[in-house]
Amino acid sequence: MSGYTPGRLSWRHLDQEQAQQLWDELIEWVEWFRGCYRLTDRIKGCWYRHPKMVEELTAAMSAHKVAYEQLGDGQVHSWSPGSWHYQVYQPLLQRLAANSDEFGDCIDGRCEPPTVQVTLLDGAREWIAADIAARPTPVVAAVAATGSLPDSGNGAGPAVIDAARMVDLIDSGDAEPVDPDDEFGPVSYDGHVWEWSDDTEGYVRT
Structure with missing residues (x-):
């Protein structure tokens, strides 16, 4: 582990x-x-x-x-x-x-404790994989739990912005869509262009 x-x-x-x-x-x-x-x-x-x-x-x-x-x-x-x-x-x-x-089966020091056969049911690994896949990514979970964005680790601010937060930034005028007609298109924010990533389920800085 x-x-x-x-x-x-x-x-x-x-x-x-x-x-x-x-x-x-x-x-x-x-x-x-x-x-x-x-x-x-x-x-x-x-x-x-x-x-x-x-x-x-x-x-x-x-x-x-x-x-x-x-x-x-x-x-x-x-x-x-x-x-x-x-x-x-x-x-x-x-x-x-x-x-x-x-x-119970021990007589005069002679005993043979029963061996318990432990098996995992067929399909258990697939079930676990599906459970994990359905959970939020660490980035999304961290934002939901703390209300703040994880830092990129290089002092340059947040590494990922989730969709709800980006909508708030656009509504407040702090961010601006590069193409207003593209709902999930690139967004200009904080001097950088941010693009949607399915891997992180959020906008990443390019």
Whole structure:
């Protein structure tokens, strides 16, 4: 995904070395967690074979470390041990109870978590492409949201003027059609000639 940098806890993005480090960290924490909170009946010893449990426990561990981390220079976390117990631990217990069948087929550490087949329906890509095509271009969306025109980036003013704005400029006398009979013909404005562009759905300076 463009602009997205996965963190060290994103299992599906880890390489071998990163995965080894996270497994070591998670196993140490989960075994402490199961023993301290007496959760061996809710979190079976084969938890590491269950991707859903691995993700749940990774999230709980991450939040726990933040809540108990010591910071210097007067810095404080928005998390605290109390908030971890009420906002992470308690909801986790409820999810464990609601998903007790997660370990239903596990006997004496022997388990084979079911593999879920995930497929995208035929035509999904076409549907998405049509949805994207029907949306306004970034320039038009920016004007609608801010009421202002995006700058050309070179200090020379707006790069595109949408049709409604150009009509206002013509009506006010600030802009003048080169050919008054051509509704979408070139327009003279701000010392430049502007022509309609289907690509940007607006007038661009020539």
